[in-house]
Amino acid sequence: MSGDRSYRVFKIEEGTVIDHIPSPLGLLVLDILGQVSEGIISIGLNFDSRRTGKKDLIKYEHKVIKKEETDKIALVAPQATINIIKGGTVVEKRSIDVPDTIEGFLTCMNPNCITNLEKVKTSFDVVEKEKVKVKCRYCERVWEVKPNMIEKDGRS
Amino acid sequence: MGIDFKGRSFISLSDMNKEEILYLMEKSGEVKAGKHKGLLSGKTVATLFFEPSTRTRLSFESAVLQQGGQIFGFSSSASSSTQKGESLTDTIKTVTGYCDAIVMRHKIEGAARRASQVADVPIINAGDGANQHPTQTFLDIFTMMEKKGSIDGKTIGLMGDLKYGRTTHSLLVALSFFDVRLAFISPQELKMPEHYTDFLKTKGIEFMEWDVLDEKAGDLDFLYCTRIQKERFFDPMEYERVKGSYILDKESIQLLGDSTYIMHPLPRVDEIAEEIDEDERAIYFEQAHNGVPVRQALLGLALGTIR
Numbered sequence: 385m386s387g388d389r390s391y392r393v394f395k396i397e398e399g400t401v402i403d404h405i406p407s408p409l410g411l412l413v414l415d416i417l418g419q420v421s422e423g424i425i426s427i428g429l430n431f432d433s434r435r436t437g438k439k440d441l442i443k444y445e446h447k448v449i450k451k452e453e454t455d456k457i458a459l460v461a462p463q464a465t466i467n468i469i470k471g472g473t474v475v476e477k478r479s480i481d482v483p484d485t486i487e488g489f490l491t492c493m494n495p496n497c498i499t500n501l502e503k504v505k506t507s508f509d510v511v512e513k514e515k516v517k518v519k520c521r522y523c524e525r526v527w528e529v530k531p532n533m534i535e536k537d538g539r540s
Numbered sequence: 541m542g543i544d545f546k547g548r549s550f551i552s553l554s555d556m557n558k559e560e561i562l563y564l565m566e567k568s569g570e571v572k573a574g575k576h577k578g579l580l581s582g583k584t585v586a587t588l589f590f591e592p593s594t595r596t597r598l599s600f601e602s603a604v605l606q607q608g609g610q611i612f613g614f615s616s617s618a619s620s621s622t623q624k625g626e627s628l629t630d631t632i633k634t635v636t637g638y639c640d641a642i643v644m645r646h647k648i649e650g651a652a653r654r655a656s657q658v659a660d661v662p663i664i665n666a667g668d669g670a671n672q673h674p675t676q677t678f679l680d681i682f683t684m685m686e687k688k689g690s691i692d693g694k695t696i697g698l699m700g701d702l703k704y705g706r707t708t709h710s711l712l713v714a715l716s717f718f719d720v721r722l723a724f725i726s727p728q729e730l731k732m733p734e735h736y737t738d739f740l741k742t743k744g745i746e747f748m749e750w751d752v753l754d755e756k757a758g759d760l761d762f763l764y765c766t767r768i769q770k771e772r773f774f775d776p777m778e779y780e781r782v783k784g785s786y787i788l789d790k791e792s793i794q795l796l797g798d799s800t801y802i803m804h805p806l807p808r809v810d811e812i813a814e815e816i817d818e819d820e821r822a823i824y825f826e827q828a829h830n831g832v833p834v835r836q837a838l839l840g841l842a843l844g845t846i847r
């Protein structure tokens with residue numbers, strides 16, 4: 385089965401598999417989540433997918449994805465799925481939901497917004513979930529989320 | 541009464557619902573009629589104008605002084621400690637200990653929201669950059685209700701720069717609480733942005749878009765004018781060509797109905813000719829004066845001296 389093929393590529397015993405990332409967003413998701421991990425990080429690009437045509441896949445060994453990381457993925461690849469692996473089997477399947485609010489890891493694109501000028505944690509209400517649009521709680525501008533607004537991790 | 545404004549900040553129109561706006565209007569009416577006299581006596585209000593705005597500041601100061609309150613503050617950031625590099629947060633955390641309420645204006649958007657998070661006293665937003673200036677909208681709504689009794693069923697024209705104008709956007713949001721019809725009168729370059737017209741569609745509010753003021757204006761209950769700035773035009777020739785179509789003078793107001801009131805947030809430049817100031821339908825100075833009772837009521841509610 386073609387569905388199994390991707391799992392055979394780099395089988396992990398413990399960790400997280402982020403599957404069904406629509407190509408070519410795999411590298412972007414990797415960039416956003418960062419590359420700090422105790423174990424191996426493997427990435428597969430361009431698998432055939434019934435759902436999205438072509439899909440990308442990322443596996444983090446020994447890392448369980450946190451809520452904030454799930455929210456970040458939701459903003460760029462809401463179609464992706466997350467499987468938590470323990471002892472070589474999937475113990476938890478998570479679908480990705482765009483959250484109602486986003487605290488802290490998005491930058492407001494308004495240069496005249498207080499969040500860009502003083503030490504204030506950003507805060508957004510999600511006003512549209514399909515093409516994700518957010519409204520800054522401070523300057524009240526509405527933005528369609530672009531990858532460059534997302535604070536990246538793991539750049540150490 | 542389910543509405544209690546005591547201790548509450550007024551930052552943005554988006555924090556208010558229709559009932560709250562109507563309640564504020566009712567109390568503003570009472571204050572204007574002479575009820576609640578001395579409602580700010582014993583209270584101290586700080587006016588922190590990090591960005592100058594003489595009219596707004598004078599209106600607030602008059603509002604406080606007339607009701608027996610004390611006032612202190614600064615009128616530009618040159619005379620404040622921000623000039624020495626102090627953060628807004630620190631300024632607010634300090635001043636909050638000196639007064640019962642803070643009225644602030646700042647060129648940075650979101651400044652008032654931030655201030656309200658660190659202040660122990662209510663913050664009244666008197667303008668944060670291009671974002672919000674809620675008391676302007678409250679006095680606009682108050683003036684409309686005062687003139688026509690109710691806003692429901694009315695047709696309101698918004699004219700001028702509808703693309704960048706904070707005042708008209710804020711007014712549009714407030715009017716959307718009511719059963720109104722709107723007319724947008726502007727050059728193509730300065731049309732009402734689509735996200736506002738989409739918003740009106742979701743609220744089921746009928747609106748019309750006119751290129752110029754013409755005889756259709758006879759049906760308007762209010763014509764709200766704003767200035768068209770030359771800098772907004774990509775092509776200066778285009779500005780020269782269109783600007784005349786949005787100026788009110790003795791000739792063009794003949795298009796208006798007998799009870800079409802003319803409003804303007806002031807200051808005006810040349811979009812309304814002085815020659816029409818004496819016309820009974822020109823109510824922009826009256827509108828500005830209404831800022832006093834509305835701001836008094838707002839402060840009284842926020843401080844709990846009006847209930």
Ligand SMILES: [Zn+2]
Binds near residue numbers: 497521524650
């Ligand atoms: Zn912002």
